[in-house]
Amino acid sequence: MTSVQPNPAQAGETFDSLSPATGEVVGTYRVQTDGQVGAAVERARAAARWWDGLGFAGRAERLQRWKGVLTRRLPQLCQVVRDETGKPVADAQLESVLAIEHIAWAAKNARKVLGKHRRSSGLLMANQAATVEYLPLGVVGVIGPWNYPVFTPLGSIAYALAAGNAVVFKPSEYTPGVGKWLVDAFAEIVPEQPVLQLITGFGETGAALVGSGVDKIAFTGSAATGKKIMAAAANTLTPVVIEAGGKDALLVDTDADLEAAADATVWGAFSNSGQTCIGVERVYVHERVADEFVARVVEKAKNVRAGSDEDAQYGPITMPSQLSVIRSHIEDALKRGGKALVGGVESVGDRYVQPTVLVDVPEDSEAVREETFGPTVTIAKVRDMDEAIEKANATKYGLGSTVFSRARGAELASRLRAGMTSVNAPLSFAGIASLPFGGVGDSGFGRIHGPEGLREFARPKAVARQRFTAPLTLTSFSRKESTDALVAKLVTVLHGKR
Structure with a gap:
């Protein structure tokens, strides 16, 4: 933000x-x-x-x-x-x-x-x-x-x-x-x-x-x-x-429900005009399912539109200065070899930004490294989930994250450097009141x-109340040498085992 x-x-x-x-x-x-x-x-x-x-x-x-x-x-x-x-x-x-x-x-x-x-x-x-x-x-x-x-x-x-x-x-x-x-x-x-x-x-x-x-x-x-x-x-x-x-990542494994993952990507990236700190900004998808996944995302993204009318899925960019940030991130991605499968620089208007889906974007580009805070998403193929984890964690941020995998969801979630992870659903941790919300790194610290x-x-206020006088008085100058010797033996019995 x-x-x-x-x-x-x-x-x-x-x-x-x-x-x-x-x-x-x-x-x-x-x-x-x-x-x-x-x-x-x-x-x-x-x-x-x-x-x-x-x-x-x-x-x-x-x-x-x-x-x-x-x-x-x-x-x-x-x-x-x-x-x-x-x-x-x-x-x-x-x-x-x-x-x-x-x-x-x-x-x-x-x-x-x-x-x-x-x-x-x-x-x-x-x-x-x-x-x-x-x-x-x-x-x-x-x-x-x-x-x-x-x-x-x-x-x-x-x-x-x-x-x-x-x-x-x-x-x-x-x-x-x-x-x-x-x-x-x-x-x-x-x-x-x-x-x-x-x-x-x-x-x-x-x-x-x-x-x-x-x-x-x-x-x-x-x-x-x-x-x-x-x-x-x-x-x-x-x-x-x-x-x-944050700069939150979504991971898609080979056994993922691709329809659900694509839907989560589109909603997570474009809802609220992409102005979501836990929104989906990066996707890492296994190469074996990447083409089908990308096709599903593109199909869905083409049906999403910004506007002020009743049929629009999301509204304007609230903060006018953010328009230039969004535009610069898209321009940088395209200059460095990325491709816009949906949208592009022309998607950035005076008040509204239409959806942009980017592929083949270098990992050191602004669109991957910096928080865009607009309706854009980058999608990258990976050879396996180890590479996906490595790239997802290669960020100064660490707020939210999402994993789509039937068999390895919990395992992959535990390896992500983020304060929160949702498995097989988008951003669900935010709606569960009993779960703490917060991040690590440049995403901040502390929890709500x-x-x-x-x-x-x-x-926290700690109180120790004496219930009865102890046979061994430890906190007194009148403590005897025999008491110290007994305490030493007791501690050795309790904690001295190899």
């Missing part, structure tokens, strides 16, 4: 949110200053204490009611998403439904994951009762993206709230209306305190949030911006969780979703 500098004409007290499909203004929002961001964080401090005081049951009840509001008003939410991103209503609904599932899971499972658990105290400390629980951090700052303005930020917000934190949320400057809609819906359910607040603006507003003294930052965006956020957060030792995009996502927004 690529960050964009604000239009100087809009960098005043307010800025406009524009429809990427028409250029029309769909909303006007404040550019909030450092002082306003700091005030929001201070309000969140008091709200966090109140929210934590509700306990797991009280928070779960409020989150379930929030989920209900989102569900009942789903058409309204989807329209706001369409207005600001241009994506079809059906795609807006899909990401919203998945987000609702995550709210429900986080609310239901927070106590089980974060509540007090007993731990073994071991033989030497047998007189102690050991417990651990996870306590809220306090205030979490969430900086969200524009490509999935409901699903992605709620993957942090819902889990942070369920863990007992207050949240200050800065949506992308391209989708502030979606952020406002979500925050307003939450305020209807939780009117007592500003537990979830909205701040709007450009990069400077996000930087103010990072430096505001929040207890953690959850960021989704480019690796370059993620590194800047980490550097700024280091000044205050503010921990961060970073989801920074699942138990790991809840713990990401909490701190």
Whole structure:
């Protein structure tokens, strides 16, 4: 994902949110200053204490009611998403439904994951009762993206709230209306305190949030911006969780269901205009089935079309500056010997980009190495799955991945250097609320979703409570030499075997 500098004409007290499909203004929002961001964080401090005081049951009840509001008003939410991103209503609904599932899971499972658990105290400390629980951090700052303005930020917000934190949320400057809609819906359910607040603006507003003294930052965006956020957060030792995009690969083995693999490739590459951090950008297919697979992909891709009408499968490129990135990647691939079986440079228009399928593209080209974030895909033949794994892993990114193989799916998945892998289905890990979501390398670190996502927004608290006085006192200056000798013998018996 690529960050964009604000239009100087809009960098005043307010800025406009524009429809990427028409250029029309769909909303006007404040550019909030450092002082306003700091005030929001201070309000969140008091709200966090109140929210934590509700306990797991009280928070779960409020989150379930929030989920209900989102569900009942789903058409309204989807329209706001369409207005600001241009994506079809059906795609807006899909990401919203998945987000609702995550709210429900986080609310239901927070106590089980974060509540007090007993731990073994071991033989030497047998007189102690050991417990651990996870306590809220306090205030979490969430900086969200524009490509999935409901699903992605709620993957942090819902889990942070369920863990007992207050949240200050800065949506992308391209989708502030979606952020406002979500925050307003939450305020209807939780009117007592500003537990979830909205701040709007450009990069400077996000930087103010990072430096505001929040207890953690959850960021989704480019690796370059993620590194800047980490550097700024280091000044205050503010921990961060970073989801920074990917260059995800799909592998096709000889025994794969080629029809399903082709369908997954086309949907994974072109849905949401290819503006998906876990989208399919590279395919490595076994040479024995490559020709048939490519033919199926080409046939399907020719029936996919970008547009704003009801029959279009996906919408415009939300961020105008990304058009030049997409065009340059296609041009570089073709100059270096690649072939466009569908689309090409002419597919890149002023607002929309039609599908492009590229083959014979060198592995060191931009289209293979760098995140395109557009509706393109490269397909390469490999002699076997060992070569496929080697090429799939030869990237600085490591977010999602997909494997199509009837017999070796689990084995191949375990060998991919990625935070997540889907076997015989596209991107299914994102919809399973119990699975952690995140990457390695330039795709970032930390996890949202699942138990790991809840713990990401909490701190472990260990407690050792003496149940009775031990016959051997180890932590005292009055300890006797005989005690030390006995301890040495005991440790030798327990751990000294060869």
